[in-house]
Amino acid sequence: QVHLQESGPGLVKPSETLSLICSVSGGSISSDYWTWIRQSPGKGLEWIGYMYHSGGTDYNPSLKTRVTISIDKSKNQFSLKLSSVTAADTGVYYCARDRYDSGMDLWGKGTTVTVSS
Amino acid sequence: DIVMTQTPRSLSVTPGQPASISCKSSQSLVHSHGKTYLYWYLQKPGQSPQLLIYGVSNRFSGVPDRFRGSGSGTEFTLEIRRVEAEDVGIYYCMQTIQLPFSFGPGTRVDVK
Numbered sequence: 001q002v003h004l005q006e007s008g009p010g011l012v013k014p015s016e017t018l019s020l021i022c023s024v025s026g027g028s029i030s031s032d033y034w035t036w037i038r039q040s041p042g043k044g045l046e047w048i049g050y051m052y053h054s055g056g057t058d059y060n061p062s063l064k065t066r067v068t069i070s071i072d073k074s075k076n077q078f079s080l081k082l083s084s085v086t087a088a089d090t091g092v093y094y095c096a097r098d099r100y101d102s103g104m105d106l107w108g109k110g111t112t113v114t115v116s117s
Numbered sequence: 118d119i120v121m122t123q124t125p126r127s128l129s130v131t132p133g134q135p136a137s138i139s140c141k142s143s144q145s146l147v148h149s150h151g152k153t154y155l156y157w158y159l160q161k162p163g164q165s166p167q168l169l170i171y172g173v174s175n176r177f178s179g180v181p182d183r184f185r186g187s188g189s190g191t192e193f194t195l196e197i198r199r200v201e202a203e204d205v206g207i208y209y210c211m212q213t214i215q216l217p218f219s220f221g222p223g224t225r226v227d228v229k
Contacts (some may be wrong), residue, residue: 045209045220060217078169094165101213103156103171105178110165 002027004095004108011087012115018082022095022108029053029071033098034078036069039110040091050098051078085115119144119212121221128226130200138224140193140210147190147214154214157195159187160223161206169208170195202228 008020022034035050049059051069058068063082071078082089093113097106120143130136146155156172170186171202173193183198197204207223 044222045211047211047220058216060218073180080155081140101152101172102175103168103177104158104166107165107167 004097004106006093006095006108006111008093008111008113010112010114011116012085012113013026013088014115015084018080018085018089018092018113018115019034020080020095020113021077022079023075023077024075024097029073029076033100034069034071035096035098035104036080037094037104038091039088039094040088042088045092048080048082050094069073087115089113090099092117096113118217119146119215119219121212121219123208123210123212123221123224124157126222126224127212128224129229130197130226131229133199136200136204136226137139138195138208138210138226140188140195142191142212144215145190146193146212153189154212155186155188155193156209157180157184157209158211158220159204159206159207160209161203164206166209196227200226200228204228 003025005023014019029055032052036048051057066083068081092110094110095108096104098104122141124139141146147153153173155173160166174186185196209223210221
């Protein structure tokens with residue numbers, strides 16, 4: 001059974017870069033779309049972006065200048081980097097597997113990130 | 118950007134009774150090839166969201182058949198035929214036809 005697990009610092013200082021990793025176990029990362037979504041009280045669920053198995057990416061235009069999603073197939077994990085963070089980036093960050101038109105069928109448990117000095 | 122709206126924003130239902138949630142999109146979610154990119158997710162208390170319905174009306178594996186999705190174009194509905202205690206949580210609709218993909222604000226369902 002495939003499981004996703006987010007990891008990374010729970011506290012990031014303003015203007016620094018938020019870095020999270022999603023580890024995929026029980027299955028290969030060599031297919032499907034690998035997605036990051038966040039949830040904050042002020043903005044609900046927000047789609048951040050995804051990387052396709054082929055290496056292409058799509059990002060939310062509102063975050064595009066600050067976000068990078070990458071895949072490390074050798075470690076079966078994918079990552080999120082969000083630069084120049086502010087308090088508005090505080091929230092729970094989820095990784096998920098998107099089977100394109102079949103929806104996001106697997107989600108990690110989420111990791112809470114707080115942006116504060 | 119496509120804006121997703123949901124009504125009602127909260128719902129309190131007696132177990133065994135039906136429930137219905139409406140989702141509307143600001144633009145059509147129908148692709149030129151005919152597929153409609155509308156999904157429903159449920160976030161149970163303390164959990165991450167889980168997929169219920171994809172492509173408007175297709176139940177994800179393991180989702181009970183008391184859940185039914187319907188609709189077309191810009192108007193969609195999620196119906197729960199007979200609500201059970203385990204159905205409590207926040208229901209979100211989501212579109213993936215156009216970037217940025219977007220969620221509705223959610224409908225909180227609780228059981229009386």
